[in-house]
Amino acid sequence: MKTIKQHVEELFRDVPDSERKEVVKQEIIDNLEEKVFDLMAQGKAHEDAVNKAIVEFGDIEEIKKELGSVVQPRKKNHAILNLGFSIWGSVLIIALCVFINFYYSPDTIWFVYPTFAVLWWPLSMFYYWLRSR
Numbered sequence: 001m002k003t004i005k006q007h008v009e010e011l012f013r014d015v016p017d018s019e020r021k022e023v024v025k026q027e028i029i030d031n032l033e034e035k036v037f038d039l040m041a042q043g044k045a046h047e048d049a050v051n052k053a054i055v056e057f058g059d060i061e062e063i064k065k066e067l068g069s070v071v072q073p074r075k076k077n078h079a080i081l082n083l084g085f086s087i088w089g090s091v092l093i094i095a096l097c098v099f100i101n102f103y104y105s106p107d108t109i110w111f112v113y114p115t116f117a118v119l120w121w122p123l124s125m126f127y128y129w130l131r132s133r
Contacts, residue, residue, distance in 0.1 A: 011060050012024075097118075
């Protein structure tokens with residue numbers, strides 16, 4: 001019954017250690033061993049009985065949720081990446097406006113107006129980054 005114990009240990013490897021976990025594991029092992037003995041009494045070979053018991057047992061996600069161990073995948077925080085992208089994007093847009101301003105109409109300085117509008121983008125990303133820390 002070493003195969004059953006190894007299978008149950010593998011199923012519960014991401015569950016934090018607790019007394020309740022050990023009790024549930026032992027119950028599952030006992031039930032699977034009992035199922036194996038029943039299948040062997042019906043004429044199945046030992047290996048076939050073990051494999052069939054494991055396959056019929058299925059998944060333990062409900063048990064993991066009940067034990068409070070399901071670890072939710074952590075969402076990656078892309079706020080700093082968004083901030084960097086917004087800063088570089090704003091710098092490029094402002095540089096383009098400055099170039100267009102001085103190349104086509106050097107006597108009128110108008111690039112300041114779109115600069116104020118473009119600076120809202122990195123400013124909003126900065127506050128988003130501060131909130132997500």
